[in-house]
Amino acid sequence: MKKISKLLLAKQSKAPLFDTLLAHAKRDVVSFHCPGHKNGKGIDRELKDYTGEEVYKFDVTVFDEVDSLHDPVGSIKKAQELMAQAYGVEHSFFLVNGSSVGNIAMFLAACDSGDSVIVSRSSHKSIMAGIIMSGVWPIWIQPKIDQNLDLIFNSTYNQVKDALDRYPEAKAVFITSPTYNGIVTELSRIVDLCHRRGKTVLVDEAHGVHLLFNNQLPESAVSAGADLCVQSTHKILSAMSQGSVLHFNSKLVDFNRVKRVVSMLQTTSPNYLILATLDLARRQAFLRGEENFNRVIKAAEWGRAYINDNINSMKCFTRQEVQKLGFDLDVTKLTVNVTKTGLSGYEIESILAKEYNVQLDYADLFNLVAIMSEGSEKSDVEVFVNALENISEKYRGKQKNWILKIPSLATEMVMRPREVFLSNSTKKVSLKKAAGHVAAQTLTPYPPGIPVVIPGERITKEICDYLIDMSSKDIRVSGQETGMLRTVKVFTN
Numbered sequence: 001m002k003k004i005s006k007l008l009l010a011k012q013s014k015a016p017l018f019d020t021l022l023a024h025a026k027r028d029v030v031s032f033h034c035p036g037h038k039n040g041k042g043i044d045r046e047l048k049d050y051t052g053e054e055v056y057k058f059d060v061t062v063f064d065e066v067d068s069l070h071d072p073v074g075s076i077k078k079a080q081e082l083m084a085q086a087y088g089v090e091h092s093f094f095l096v097n098g099s100s101v102g103n104i105a106m107f108l109a110a111c112d113s114g115d116s117v118i119v120s121r122s123s124h125k126s127i128m129a130g131i132i133m134s135g136v137w138p139i140w141i142q143p144k145i146d147q148n149l150d151l152i153f154n155s156t157y158n159q160v161k162d163a164l165d166r167y168p169e170a171k172a173v174f175i176t177s178p179t180y181n182g183i184v185t186e187l188s189r190i191v192d193l194c195h196r197r198g199k200t201v202l203v204d205e206a207h208g209v210h211l212l213f214n215n216q217l218p219e220s221a222v223s224a225g226a227d228l229c230v231q232s233t234h235k236i237l238s239a240m241s242q243g244s245v246l247h248f249n250s251k252l253v254d255f256n257r258v259k260r261v262v263s264m265l266q267t268t269s270p271n272y273l274i275l276a277t278l279d280l281a282r283r284q285a286f287l288r289g290e291e292n293f294n295r296v297i298k299a300a301e302w303g304r305a306y307i308n309d310n311i312n313s314m315k316c317f318t319r320q321e322v323q324k325l326g327f328d329l330d331v332t333k334l335t336v337n338v339t340k341t342g343l344s345g346y347e348i349e350s351i352l353a354k355e356y357n358v359q360l361d362y363a364d365l366f367n368l369v370a371i372m373s374e375g376s377e378k379s380d381v382e383v384f385v386n387a388l389e390n391i392s393e394k395y396r397g398k399q400k401n402w403i404l405k406i407p408s409l410a411t412e413m414v415m416r417p418r419e420v421f422l423s424n425s426t427k428k429v430s431l432k433k434a435a436g437h438v439a440a441q442t443l444t445p446y447p448p449g450i451p452v453v454i455p456g457e458r459i460t461k462e463i464c465d466y467l468i469d470m471s472s473k474d475i476r477v478s479g480q481e482t483g484m485l486r487t488v489k490v491f492t493n
Contacts, residue, residue, distance in 0.1 A: 102230030213289025342397020
């Protein structure tokens with residue numbers, strides 16, 4: 001981060017929402033309001049014996065003292081202003097439904113029904129919800145596959161430029177950066193290109209909430225100038241689960257419309273403990289993020305080097321490898337390729353959890369993904385790599401010739417996903433006979449976790465063959481309605 005003035009430090013040292021809730025909790029108020037546990041008195045005894053009772057005094061409802069998330073005028077308003085100041089944006093909205101609700105809000109706020117939006121096919125599943133709810137036409141960008149690293153890369157500058165050249169009517173461009181593996185695309189170039197053409201840039205930065213707070217990390221979407229950007233404060237910083245933030249920094253989007261949309265999508269009974277941890281996570285990251293993430297980066301790089309130098313059957317790709325491909329890497333994430341072990345990432349993930357008490361965030365056939373944060377220590381990484389070393393010696397499998405691939409997804413969009421999703425004019429047809437039909441459901445094989453069938457698009461023979469092959473290998477396809485994937489739902493006139 002840049003040098004910070006004493007005045008800014010003094011402001012960012014405050015946590016107005018947390019302070020308000022703490023003061024309320026200490027008053028030991030007699031509760032005749034929701035929720036029903038009444039300041040923890042009604043919490044199940046077994047749970048309360050473990051957690052203690054004091055924490056539940058933060059779980060209150062909306063009243064003047066603690067402010068309202070839907071019409072903030074007091075401590076929530078001040079906390080959101082401090083969040084916006086910390087990230088250098090015009091406005092920030094606290095989210096208590098995770099980044100999923102932020103992604104949906106971006107579509108509804110920035111686009112009108114019938115608009116076109118350029119979006120990568122490998123985006124989070126909440127993007128499909130945003131597309132359906134907003135009624136936009138998606139223009140899909142085919143994800144790039146690197147079979148040497150067994151990784152999926154997100155949209156590049158050249159892909160976005162090509163899409164804008166071919167579809168100049170597009171209203172907005174939606175980018176996911178970083179990916180689950182911490183890979184960051186060329187955001188500044190993409191934002192500059194889009195703004196020169198009058199296009200709105202929406203960024204799912206769920207995994208990049210920390211990037212702004214350490215100069216060793218890649219550029220954040222807020223620094224790159226994205227119009228709207230959503231971040232999962234609970235993923236890498238210290239907020240509780242579901243705590244996320246939507247940042248607004250745009251001349252192309254109506255702020256009041258964003259405000260209305262966010263209010264419409266969020267619960268009227270927000271958890272104030274989640275809100276308080278958003279306030280504290282911002283303060284902690286702003287004041288100590290550089291120091292904390294220096295420690296995390298050092299531990300992650302040690303782990304990456306140890307695995308590459310000492311475990312022959314496993315490998316972590318490096319920042320230098322990714323930069324040679326035109327991307328950047330958030331080095332706090334460790335992606336461990338395990339294909340040479342003869343075991344899948346799923347199998348090793350299970351062994352780690354059951355035998356070593358190490359729980360990962362994500363695994364696929366090829367890789368393990370270890371997410372590090374402000375709460376991570378080198379000792380955690382040591383436990384992880386020691387477990388991997390033991391597994392590599394203890395377990396042996398026959399190396400499989402797995403190949404990370406997807407079919408061509410540049411298929412014809414016949415109808416808007418919203419029209420098909422809300423239609424009752426559907427039927428099931430055999431996968432072998434589905435080519436040429438218009439899809440009425442989403443089908444996503446894991447791996448690679450990319451939807452190969454989307455409501456409203458023409459199903460191709462290549463996609464049918466791909467799904468049949470996935471099903472024959474007992475690969476679970478999210479969206480299938482029976483134990484075996486033999487049919488697909490299609491639209492009927």
